[in-house]
Amino acid sequence: MPAAHLIRVPALADAPYAYAATVTPAARLIHTAGACPLDPTGATVAPGDFAGQAEQVMTNLAAALAAAGARLTDVVKTTVYVASTDRADLVTVWDVVRDRFGDHDPPSTLLGVAVLGYPDQLVEVEAVAAVREGAEC
Template sequence: MPPVSLVRAASLDGTVPYAYAAVTAPGSLVFTAGACPLDEAGDVVAVGDVAGQAAVVMANLEVALAAAGAGLDDVAKSTVYVASSRREDLVAAWDVVRAAFGDHDAPSTLLGVAALGFPDQLVEVEAVAALPPA
């Protein structure tokens, strides 16, 4: 196995110019790209709806983690980006992200940013996870 193995999730949009996750040798850590609120066609969904986009982002993050052999309970650290300077928007996104993680309250950073990569994108979440023992 090479030092870094890039993971592509077949059920997520294949037109994005990056891998959805990476596993490091000997395969214990998974680094995800920022999960975006994209549907299977690569279109941003829930335009204007922070909570709606956060829900899709978390579903897409779960798919990317699963493709690498991990799940939300394996996440060691996450970063939540919200394209807003309004605290209410940050809290709306965080409430959805936190609910998706359930009792697994791994460290996380919540940031308001000026813009994200796709038009109309309001939320993005990236994560580092540890693969469960084989």
């Protein structure tokens, strides 16, 4: 049984994510730093390519979660940052993020921001996950 329960709210507009999530009391919370589009050497991948950077970010997020004993399906909240003022760029990134989560649709915030921390960085995703104490990943 998962440690989190995603809540859909029929009274609110249909959205490609749950509006809320609850976590069981016996869960261990995992808070990630923002996953960045960096390769193992620290170089920014796919400069200028929103989708390419989003793919790398999600790969890195999955690796960070795995190191903490969690999976993408354990995520209860994400914040997705996109260095752009163009909604089309935000949608491009969102499509990659949603695809990587599959049927799991945790609450999420999608933001366009002026700049991110690394040279040529366009995308960053931070997450909160919950796993049952003693659960194996």
